[in-house]
Ligand SMILES: Nc1ncnc2c1ncn2[C@@H]1O[C@H](COP(=O)(O)OP(=O)(O)OP(=O)(O)O)[C@@H](O)[C@H]1O
């Protein structure tokens with residue numbers, strides 16, 4: 001039972017893990033040999049040491065703060081994104097009106113906009129949530145909307161002949177057909193959320209891994225900075241994996257969706 | 259009494275009436291009849307079914323179902339089984355068969371438990387007794403076709419429109435399905451309109467056959483199949499059967515060669 005599982009895992013990820021190990025070892029070697037000064041690139045071992053040393057602060061305070069911003073921003077993105085997508089799908093004029101604005105919202109450089117967010121929301125969590133939302137809601141709208149549109153004409157016709165109405169078709173055909181695309185959107189979005197939160201904290205804040213990494217960078221504590229970047233990356237990966245697991249659970253027992 | 263009558267039906271996908279796909283078509287179907295419709299590919303067979311089912315509106319002409327003249331909304335009056343099986347991949351066999359019940363808002367639709375019980379009885383009869391909780395991708399082509407047919411029956415309509423139900427099956431499976439349908443026909447008490455490309459299939463199953471007009475032959479031709487019921491596969495070798503087949507081939511051949 002155990003062994004095939006491990007074999008499968010080794011087969012899937014073995015090469016990536018090997019590459020990672022090689023990179024880490026040569027990185028350590030390069031720093032240990034003194035080819036690169038450690039305040040430019042700290043060795044992996046000193047990053048880990050910094051991580052352990054600062055862990056109460058890093059995990060207990062900054063990780064929690066970032067996680068809060070990410071969760072709120074993501075939740076808001078999902079709610080607003082799905083509402084916009086469904087609205088645009090059901091009501092054509094809304095699509096015609098909103099689509100250009102959605103695209104415009106993505107062309108605005110967030111960094112340029114963030115002083116305004118700080119003006120509006122102050123240094124509170126909401127200025128970061130706003131940045132998270134702006135980066136993360138777009139993939140959700142687009143993927144949900146495209147997924148809903150995929151609703152197959154043949155299925156719709158069949159249901160109509162059974163006497164189904166618009167709502168029946170939305171519920172029985174369009175939503176299940178949109179789910180795979182919706183989950184792709186969620187996966188993109190959650191990764192953007194972490195990036196968005198980091199940007200938000202950089203621009204002004206007193207908490208969070210992004211804020212911490214910036215402060216450490218300006219103090220030349222490169223190892224602590226890398227430690228917080230490592231945590232940010234791990235946070236992104238775990239959130240992503242959570243969505244993958246959810247997706248697998250929900251789409252588990254359905255056959256080939258065309 | 260005629261359950262369906264078409265009078266002078268004309269339909270064109272484009273605005274110009276010259277290129278009408280169906281032009282001045284009339285036919286009469288009596289309750290309890292099995293009628294096959296044959297025509298070259300593109301002669302408008304599927305289009306005819308969509309007109310009868312109410313998915314399309316005729317440009318002119320009249321459609322009467324149960325003797326009543328149909329106005330614009332006749333969706334939900336007849337059962338329609340499209341060319342593809344169109345089982346929803348994320349629903350089990352049982353849930354797929356429940357679809358027509360879900361959209362039926364008439365008071366006569368019955369209780370869910372009763373419908374489930376009758377689906378289970380029919381599944382057992384159709385040789386699918388152990389598959390009610392399977393998903394469509396776990397079934398063979400012939401089984402899927404039977405499930406789709408069962409779903410069509412569950413609509414409770416008297417008139418069934420079957421669009422090439424066995425078209426995608428291999429010869430052996432098709433043969434099996436013919437046997438199965440012939441065995442079922444005696445106590446089905448339905449009226450069936452059946453599109454096919456297979457002449458033997460049409461003769462074996464039908465009471466009457468309509469040959470749809472093509473570019474060169476303007477009128478609908480009607481052929482009576484005077485073979486006794488119940489029918490068996492051995493009738494393939496009956497001289498009358500062979501004569502009918504010759505006759506049909508000739509008419510089709512004439513149509514396409516002139
Ligand atoms: N939605 C549509 N819009 C425009 N033209 C269409 C549409 N559907 C079908 N047609 C055209 O109408 C004609 C008849 O199509 P139909 O599907 O009814 O043929 P058919 O007799 O069922 O053919 P087959 O035996 O291949 O299924 C074809 O020439 C097709 O190109």
Ligand SMILES: [Mg+2]
Nearest residue numbers: 303304305341
């Ligand atoms: Mg067709």
